[in-house]
Amino acid sequence: MIDIHSHILFGVDDGPGDLYETLSMLQKAVDEGITEIISTSHSFHPQYNVTAKQVTEQMAVLQEQLQLNNIPLKIHPGQEVRLVENIVSLVEAKEALTLANSNYLLLELPSSTIPKYTKELIITLQAKGITPIIAHPERNKTIAERPYKLEELVREGARAQITGGSLAGHFGKNIQKLSLDLVKANLVHTYGSDVHNLTTRPFLFDEGLIYLEKKKQLDAVDMLLENNARIIENKNFILYEPQEISSKKWWSIF
Numbered sequence: 001m002i003d004i005h006s007h008i009l010f011g012v013d014d015g016p017g018d019l020y021e022t023l024s025m026l027q028k029a030v031d032e033g034i035t036e037i038i039s040t041s042h043s044f045h046p047q048y049n050v051t052a053k054q055v056t057e058q059m060a061v062l063q064e065q066l067q068l069n070n071i072p073l074k075i076h077p078g079q080e081v082r083l084v085e086n087i088v089s090l091v092e093a094k095e096a097l098t099l100a101n102s103n104y105l106l107l108e109l110p111s112s113t114i115p116k117y118t119k120e121l122i123i124t125l126q127a128k129g130i131t132p133i134i135a136h137p138e139r140n141k142t143i144a145e146r147p148y149k150l151e152e153l154v155r156e157g158a159r160a161q162i163t164g165g166s167l168a169g170h171f172g173k174n175i176q177k178l179s180l181d182l183v184k185a186n187l188v189h190t191y192g193s194d195v196h197n198l199t200t201r202p203f204l205f206d207e208g209l210i211y212l213e214k215k216k217q218l219d220a221v222d223m224l225l226e227n228n229a230r231i232i233e234n235k236n237f238i239l240y241e242p243q244e245i246s247s248k249k250w251w252s253i254f
């Protein structure tokens with residue numbers, strides 16, 4: 001299994017503090033059945049800006065440590081790129097890194113809003129051959145209140161990544177329910193842990209998938225894991241037609 005969203009670089013963002021913490025996370029990834037992981041530290045975020053150079057340098061350190069410690073895990077470079085107005089030029093200059101050197105870019109929206117220029121940037125990125133993947137839409141307040149906003153972005157060609165912990169209930173019942181609804185509406189395409197540490201933000205990789213299985217979403221599980229592999233292979237995703245998702249039932253909850 002491949003995890004496409006993780007904070008495993010140490011001392012750079014709100015992920016692990018030191019190399020030891022990183023190594024215990026990487027060992028835990030193996031224990032959870034993860035064979036490959038894409039490192040996606042925060043970049044161009046108001047508080048954290050892990051540069052492409054920092055990613056490349058620390059990836060080399062981790063690569064060596066994985067071998068020294070016999071941890072059978074493949075790591076790939078990437079970034080969780082905050083949506084900023086000059087994102088297209090940052091990608092072109094390779095200052096914003098795609099996932100595992102593919103044409104997929106993990107894009108983080110602000111936590112509460114969807115900026116007006118989002119749609120336009122999604123279209124421009126695609127014109128440049130880059131497919132944006134919206135990180136954990138289920139944790140964006142505007143999408144929680146009006147899930148059709150995500151549908152609009154998906155219809156423009158954006159893809160979306162759901163977080164295991166959201167499905168496992170780690171962020172509460174409302175986000176868990178919304179997550180399941182987004183999966184059922186074919187509005188998410190790929191799956192990640194968004195692991196930050198082993199205590200407050202653990203992998204919950206299996207737990208999220210088990211929840212989907214319990215809810216009889218077996219095809220979705222297959223699709224999500226297959227699309228994760230397709231990111232590494234830089235291939236087109238398996239896509240199911242988005243279903244309309246009602247906004248009404250969310251108004252009273254959030």
Ligand code: FE
Pocket residue numbers: 005006007040080135194
């Ligand atoms: Fe993240």
